[in-house]
Amino acid sequence: MRSFTTLDLQYAHRFYGFKGEAQYLHGHTGILTIEVEDSVNAGVNMVFPCNEIKKIAWEVLQNFDHALILREDDPLLPAILGVYESQGIKNGAPTNKQKGPAFKTELATAYPECRLVVTKETMTVEGMIKIVYDLLKDKLNIAKITFTSGVNGASQEYGQAYVQERQTEKDRCPLCGISLNENGVCPKCGYKK
Ligand SMILES: [Zn+2]
Numbered sequence: 001m002r003s004f005t006t007l008d009l010q011y012a013h014r015f016y017g018f019k020g021e022a023q024y025l026h027g028h029t030g031i032l033t034i035e036v037e038d039s040v041n042a043g044v045n046m047v048f049p050c051n052e053i054k055k056i057a058w059e060v061l062q063n064f065d066h067a068l069i070l071r072e073d074d075p076l077l078p079a080i081l082g083v084y085e086s087q088g089i090k091n092g093a094p095t096n097k098q099k100g101p102a103f104k105t106e107l108a109t110a111y112p113e114c115r116l117v118v119t120k121e122t123m124t125v126e127g128m129i130k131i132v133y134d135l136l137k138d139k140l141n142i143a144k145i146t147f148t149s150g151v152n153g154a155s156q157e158y159g160q161a162y163v164q165e166r167q168t169e170k171d172r173c174p175l176c177g178i179s180l181n182e183n184g185v186c187p188k189c190g191y192k193k
């Protein structure tokens with residue numbers, strides 16, 4: 001069975017080099033749905049607590065919220081950083097508090113101090129799914145990711161073989177349903193296997 005949760009992300013981006021109105025900077029509310037697949041954990045009668053899926057995902061994905069997302073070769077990037085620099089907000093501002101830890105993957109680099117994510121590929125809904133999967137695949141048994149942004153939407157299912165292989169790797173807490181750590185201890189309630 002699957003547990004799923006939804007997060008929304010407010011972001012600005014553009015499709016650099018695209019011949020349409022999306023080549024101009026604009027904003028969206030993106031809705032991301034993450035489905036986690038596993039057996040039902042008998043102790044709590046859940047696959048995985050949805051608030052925990054949300055917490056794990058939000059930890060990294062908050063870097064995309066109220067953020068600017070630009071492709072690495074977009075000339076807007078140095079231009080905007082120049083303005084942030086001259087305003088003294090490039091390396092942070094007292095009001096910029098809601099920040100996840102900086103990350104760098106093959107597909108994206110987050111600069112939480114200036115609410116910027118630099119991507120390797122154009123940040124379409126498909127591109128976002130690739131980035132999200134890459135960031136969360138080792139943290140959750142992801143079966144499907146759906147991302148919608150305005151009238152655009154995309155989804156990707158991940159193979160059952162992969163999900164099953166992952167299932168055997170991680171035990172879940174029978175008291176609160178989240179994954180036990182490498183020592184077989186629940187990071188939330190302290191239950192030990
Ligand atoms: Zn757009």
Ligand SMILES: [Zn+2]
Nearest residue numbers: 173176186189
């Ligand atoms: Zn627990």
